[in-house]
Amino acid sequence: MEPVSCQVGKEQSAAAAPPIISSAVVQLTGASKIYGTFAALRNVTTSIAAGSCTVILGENGAGKSTLLRLIAGLITPTRGTVATFSSTPQEQRRRIAYMSHAPMLYDELSAMENLAYFAGLHRDEGCNCVGSPEMALRAVGLDPKLTRPVGQYSQGMRQRTSLARVLQTDPELLLLDEPFSNLDVESGAHMVELLADFRTWPVAGGGSRTILLTTHQARLADPIVDLTITMRAGQIIHTEAGPRR
Numbered sequence: 733m734e735p736v737s738c739q740v741g742k743e744q745s746a747a748a749a750p751p752i753i754s755s756a757v758v759q760l761t762g763a764s765k766i767y768g769t770f771a772a773l774r775n776v777t778t779s780i781a782a783g784s785c786t787v788i789l790g791e792n793g794a795g796k797s798t799l800l801r802l803i804a805g806l807i808t809p810t811r812g813t814v815a816t817f818s819s820t821p822q823e824q825r826r827r828i829a830y831m832s833h834a835p836m837l838y839d840e841l842s843a844m845e846n847l848a849y850f851a852g853l854h855r856d857e858g859c860n861c862v863g864s865p866e867m868a869l870r871a872v873g874l875d876p877k878l879t880r881p882v883g884q885y886s887q888g889m890r891q892r893t894s895l896a897r898v899l900q901t902d903p904e905l906l907l908l909d910e911p912f913s914n915l916d917v918e919s920g921a922h923m924v925e926l927l928a929d930f931r932t933w934p935v936a937g938g939g940s941r942t943i944l945l946t947t948h949q950a951r952l953a954d955p956i957v958d959l960t961i962t963m964r965a966g967q968i969i970h971t972e973a974g975p976r977r
């Protein structure tokens with residue numbers, strides 16, 4: 733079966749098969765994820781272009797996190813295929829970073845200690861692409877010398893530490909599940925500025941940075957969004973260029 737894509741600028745219907753994006757870094761073809769008898773994701777076919785920023789919207793339980801976790805290679809499709817960089821997500825995991833909506837930080841450690849710990853895990857998994865924790869913390873506006881445990885940080889600082897944790901792996905494909913949750917408008921806007929900056933980072937050997945994020949606060953991401961995907965009941969029901977109108 734030919735892989736098909738969501739076409740920028742046009743609404744996607746289940747019947748119409750939009751053209752393939754040749755520079756796609758993500759390609760799902762007829763992907764479903766079934767838990768028991770329940771379909772969390774149903775026959776999803778879509779592409780994500782290299783260098784783009786895509787926001788995935790939808791009500792609770794729509795399948796947003798399931799879609800992101802499939803692309804991250806944390807779960808595998810029950811049916812259909814998921815390709816990242818024309819390969820399986822598992823084979824390309826060095827190029828992919830996934831930030832869960834849970835903070836995934838050790839409260840009793842400082843930001844530097846947290847980043848150093850996770851960098852060590854990353855190396856143990858055979859990844860040599862870990863950048864400098866100091867640089868990652870500076871990139872998100874945090875002082876690497878802060879010795880305070882992250883358990884004492886504000887929510888905004890914790891989110892920025894979580895972002896630094898994934899940015900230190902120098903990902904080409906950044907997957908963010910609810911990066912603005914629990915942030916006020918100002919901290920959310922700051923997070924968007926950081927993501928805009930991340931997109932400008934050069935990639936060794938060429939290439940570009942691609943971002944996919946889920947959120948319930950669509951407007952926050954507006955400044956950086958190239959494509960908006962709306963999901964319902966495990967399916968993509970709408971795709972449009974730019975922020976949601």
Ligand SMILES: Nc1ncnc2c1ncn2[C@@H]1O[C@H](COP(=O)(O)OP(=O)(O)OP(=O)(O)O)[C@@H](O)[C@H]1O
Pocket residue numbers: 767770771772790791792793794795796797798799
């Ligand atoms: N491991 C699992 N086992 C069983 N059901 C699951 C599992 N993971 C997800 N689901 C179900 O799949 C559906 C989609 O879940 P998912 O987390 O992808 O939704 P979501 O759009 O991210 O929702 P939210 O906005 O609340 O985070 C939900 O009904 C959820 O209960």
